[in-house]
Amino acid sequence: MASKAQTPVQPQTQGFVYSALLLGWILPGAGHLITRHWVRAILIFAAITLMFFLGIAMQAKVYTPGTGDPLDLLGFISDIGSGLLYGIARIFSLGQPTVQLVTAEYGTKFVVVAGLLNFIAAVDAHNLRIGRKS
Amino acid sequence: MFTPSHFTAVLLFATFASVVFGITQRTEPRAMFKYGLYCWVLFVGSVITASWLMWFIRR
Numbered sequence: 001m002a003s004k005a006q007t008p009v010q011p012q013t014q015g016f017v018y019s020a021l022l023l024g025w026i027l028p029g030a031g032h033l034i035t036r037h038w039v040r041a042i043l044i045f046a047a048i049t050l051m052f053f054l055g056i057a058m059q060a061k062v063y064t065p066g067t068g069d070p071l072d073l074l075g076f077i078s079d080i081g082s083g084l085l086y087g088i089a090r091i092f093s094l095g096q097p098t099v100q101l102v103t104a105e106y107g108t109k110f111v112v113v114a115g116l117l118n119f120i121a122a123v124d125a126h127n128l129r130i131g132r133k134s
Numbered sequence: 135m136f137t138p139s140h141f142t143a144v145l146l147f148a149t150f151a152s153v154v155f156g157i158t159q160r161t162e163p164r165a166m167f168k169y170g171l172y173c174w175v176l177f178v179g180s181v182i183t184a185s186w187l188m189w190f191i192r193r
Contacts, residue, residue, distance in 0.1 A: 040157050047153040054146060057136035103136070106143040113147070117154040124158040134161055 020129035024122030026083040031125025044121045052085045052114040055095075058107025062086070062095035075108075081115025141181075148177035 024031020029045030032038075056062075063075035080086050089095055089111075099105050127133040138146065156170025 043153055044157060047150040051150040054136060059135060103138065106138070110147065113151065117151060120158050121154055
């Protein structure tokens with residue numbers, strides 16, 4: 001049976017191997033940008049950034065470390081997945097310390113999930129960088 | 135302040151999550167689009183199904 005000829009994936013292993021992972025985490029889509037996947041980078045940047053700031057606009061709670069509550073710690077770990085966006089939210093005191101509205105509950109989930117999605121996107125960028133994915 | 139309805143929030147959430155899922159879980163652009171659409175339908179469809187189930191339970 002004839003099989004399709006498979007083009008080997010060319011890994012881009014020059015330089016720091018984890019650059020796409022780190023850049024992708026710091027700025028959504030940046031990991032895909034350095035692996036020259038422009039469209040993917042723009043779509044990921046737009047989706048995650050919009051999700052994050054729409055969450056903030058819904059009066060989301062932005063989690064901080066050191067509250068002593070394990071659930072807050074999980075929320076914080078998810079939030080920092082957004083990298084620079086989380087930093088901007090903390091620096092400019094965006095979001096709310098507590099959830100007071102129904103839409104704030106939605107917003108909090110938007111911010112949390114934006115961070116988690118960015119973790120997935122950063123790992124995907126890393127896979128592109130090392131040639132595990134094309 | 136942005137105060138969407140629950141359903142609008144669902145549509146936005148499904149759209150953003152599906153874009154990232156499509157891009158990260160598939161390799162070819164066409165497969166990405168199809169998988170993203172599949173995820174979107176599952177997100178929205180499951181919310182509509184759950185909503186009707188709750189409506190019937192309440193009755």
